[in-house]
Amino acid sequence: MAKKRVDKGVPGMELLVCRNPMAAKRYDIEERLEAGMVLFGTEVKSMRARRANLEGAYCRIDADELFLYGMHVAPYEQGGHAGHIPQRRRKLLVHKREIEKLRGRLTMRGYALIPLQVYFKNGVAKVQLGLGRGKKKGDERESIRRQEDLKEARAAMQRRKG
Numbered sequence: 001m002a003k004k005r006v007d008k009g010v011p012g013m014e015l016l017v018c019r020n021p022m023a024a025k026r027y028d029i030e031e032r033l034e035a036g037m038v039l040f041g042t043e044v045k046s047m048r049a050r051r052a053n054l055e056g057a058y059c060r061i062d063a064d065e066l067f068l069y070g071m072h073v074a075p076y077e078q079g080g081h082a083g084h085i086p087q088r089r090r091k092l093l094v095h096k097r098e099i100e101k102l103r104g105r106l107t108m109r110g111y112a113l114i115p116l117q118v119y120f121k122n123g124v125a126k127v128q129l130g131l132g133r134g135k136k137k138g139d140e141r142e143s144i145r146r147q148e149d150l151k152e153a154r155a156a157m158q159r160r161k162g
Helices: 021-026 041-048 096-106 137-161
Strands: 012-020 027-037 058-062 065-069 090-093 111-121 124-134
Touching: 012 041, 021 027, 021 111, 021 124, 027 096, 027 111, 041 111, 058 096, 065 096, 096 111, 096 124
Parallel strands: none
Antiparallel strands: 012 111, 027 090, 027 124, 058 065, 058 111, 065 090, 111 124
């Protein structure tokens, strides 16, 4: 019998909606933060069906509030006239002191606030944000080389066992 795959993630996570795989490739994530999201009912239904995408999404602080831009949530088919705009900006729920801390870090050159994954925790939609510094082209090549070396080592171990 095959092992059941367990997604790595946040403790207490019920349902993983989507991930941002390019975030780890483009940024060195130094700090992680969990935030709630302000959503419409049709957005929640669509996200429970895993019809969301974080590709190209980013976060920004506007007027002492944190917003998520560029996240695509597909329209809910049974939504009728009360649908939602797929790529609207969504307000994120964090404490004021966390926003001030982030504002200080984001003013430093090279830092960005990137959404890493969206999930449901205790029935509430959450987004995991990562404060990261952009990688240089050489850094990206180095991480690719490291992954290939690790893959070769695992393959050699498998050949040795079998």
